[in-house]
Amino acid sequence: MSALPKVELHLHLEGAAPPSFIAGLAKEKNLDISGIFDARGQYRFTDFSHFLKVYEAATSALQTPEDYARLTRTVLEESAQSGVVYSETFLSPDFCGGREVGAWREYLHAMREAADQAERQMGITLRGIVTCIRHFGPEKARETALCAAETAGDWIVGFGIAGDERIGAPKDFRWAFDCAREAGLRLTAHAGEWGGPDSVRAAVRDLGVERIGHGVRAIEDLALVDELAEKGIVLEVCPGSNVALGLYRSFRDHPIHELDRRGVKVTVSTDDPPFFHTTMAREYEELHRALDWDEGQFRRIARQSLDAAFCDADTRARIGKLLEV
Structure with a gap:
């Protein structure tokens, strides 16, 4: 795989x-x-x-822009070894300059230079999604959104929220998401992992996102599943992460296949791969073993993922040709 x-x-x-x-x-x-x-x-x-x-x-x-440049090169090398040709990564100004725009620009410049070098050398393309941290609170999320808005463009393509979804409610972060949306950024939010199906519904309703990070517990509410399918909301599913954290007992018990069967647009990702002892290649291998997904299914998932990517049309067309190989 x-x-x-x-x-x-x-x-x-x-x-x-x-x-x-x-x-x-x-x-x-x-x-x-x-x-x-x-x-x-x-x-x-x-x-x-x-x-x-x-x-x-x-x-x-990770304390300096150079640290993040080294990290970017290391991560992209690992991803490329698994056959990843396009990746979107969550970046938090909370960790990169303390949400100060000038410092954030320095970190971003270092990461982007490293990513450009990796693209030339390894053929993998990276784009960034600025992400606020839910358990840090709405006020810090506003500062993060301003960092995102100031650097929105062809490389910073999205805005999202991660962290502990059991703290606060999506509506508490509406200002940050409105700010990012006005800057032209596409929107995603972690939900439906620990918060249950109601957290997915709230993220779609209150934040206006087009993608949900995880979102798998939507399966507990079939009316919500139908709503996600009808609206074309994309789920960024990370099966290995869900199994490692005990959300599901095994890949065989994971709802990704049923969500896909019911018409929800699912994608496959690793989340935090070394924490969960996974890679994109391993995710594919485990899904093949547990659910009997074949090459045709994986190619469809990759195409579906690219269609849901936040990159510009030229990048999408270029990566699309790579998926045909």
Whole structure:
């Protein structure tokens, strides 16, 4: 499955940092975050709340634009090895310059330069989705949205919200999403992972998003499933993440196939791959093994993902040719 060209829409840049990369950075900076690793050097966490704390601790090792440039190169190399030809990654000004626009521009410039180099060398295209952190609150989300609006364009193509969806409500972040929308950015929101189907409905209703990060618990409300299918709302599904965090027991128990069968536009992504011991190639392999998805199904999913991507028409046409290989 590695050879099939893939499109990934749900990838957290910091969450894609290999533990060895973070450990190396921490050593360079004399930063002791050894508690986030297990005896084998892998990330160690017990549940979703603990995962968020470990994630933020790992991010503390990323302190400069150059750190983020190195991270971007590392992540894109890993993705390219799985056959990814186009990726959209969540970027948080909270971690890149403390939501100050000038500092955010410096981080963004470093990441974009690294991405451009990776595209020339590895043939993988990256675009960014600025993402506010839900559990940091609506006021900080406003600052994040202003960073997004100031840098919207051909590379920063979207705006979203991540973090703990059990805190607050989508409507609390309406100002930030309106700001991003007015700047021409496309919109997505994490929902329907821990918050249940009502969180999906609220994100669509109150934030006006066209994509939902995860969204899989919509399956618990078939009227909502029909609504998503009718409106063409796209789900950024991350099966390996859902299984690793205990949302479903196995890939076989995961609702991605049923959502697809009922007409919902589903895509496949890794979320935070080293945390969940996955890659895009592994996601494909597990879905093939558990659900008997064949090459034709995966090619349809890749095309569906590209159609849902936030990139411009020229980029979409160029990547579309790669999917035909």
